[in-house]
Amino acid sequence: MRISKELAKGSNGMLVLSVLEKGDKYGYLIVKEIANLSDNVFSMNEGTLYPILHSLEKEGYLEAYWVEAENMRKRKYYRITEKGRKELAAQKTEWKSYSTAVEKVLGYV
Amino acid sequence: MRISKELAKGSNGMLVLSVLEKGDKYGYLIVKEIANLSDNVFSMNEGTLYPILHSLEKEGYLEAYWVEAENMRKRKYYRITEKGRKELAAQKTEWKSYSTAVEKVLGYV
DNA sequence: AATAATACCTAGATAGTCAAGGTATCAAGG
C-alpha cells in the first residue's frame, strides 16, 4: 500500500471479496485488479494477499480451483460463495458506517 | 469501537488530533467527544487513547499541561501544536485518498 | 544467457488495538 499500512488494516479482505464478486480471479490478478481500480493507490503485498485468501477460503467465503491449460502457468482461481457475498454485503455496510463516522469527527459531515 | 477493530487501525491518531484542533481537551473528554461526534459509532478504549496521546506528545504534535482547580479532579489537558496541525492536514489528505480508493474498488465511484 | 514478469507460497517482525486490570476522587441513592 502507498497508504500508511495502518489505515488499510481490516479493509483488505473486503477489497478481495469485492473484486471476486465481479468474477473469478487468481491471486496475482487480484493484486493487479485492486491496483487498477484504485488508480494505483493500493498495491497489495503478496505476503498480505495469500494469507487473506487462505483465511477467506477457510471461513467458507471463497472456493478455490486450479486451472492448468497448455502454455500457461498453473493458476489457482478463487470463486466467491453465497456466504462470501453475504459477508461482503455486511462489510460494505460496516465500511459505510465507519467512513461516515470518521468524516463526522473530522467535521466533513 | 463498535466497528471492527481492524478497520479503525491507523485512524485513531487522526481523530484525536482532529478533536483537539477545535480546542484543548483532557483524555476522558476526548473519548466522549469522539463518541458524540460519531453518533456513538466510535467508543475509543482508554487503553487505546492514552498510548496514542503519549505518542503524539512525544512526536511533538501535542503539548500537555495539568489543570488542578478547587473542587475538581486533576485533569491533563492537551493542546495541538503547529507541527500537529500540519500532521493532521497530511493525515486528512491521506484519509481522503484512502477512502476514495476503497470506494473505487467497491464500485461506488 | 540474463532479466523481468508471472505465479504460488511462508516466516518473523512490527505495530495498533483490545481486554483487563490498577489507582483515586466525587456525587448520588439507599
Place this chain on the structure above:
DNA sequence: CCTTGATACCTTGACTATCTAGGTATTATT
C-alpha cells in the same frame, strides 16, 4: 455511612493484520 457509578489518570499482556524479506518455479523478452 456505605455502596455504586461516573470521572480521570494509567499500564500490561495478548491478539492480529500487515509488512519485509525470503523461497520456488515458469514464461516472455531482450
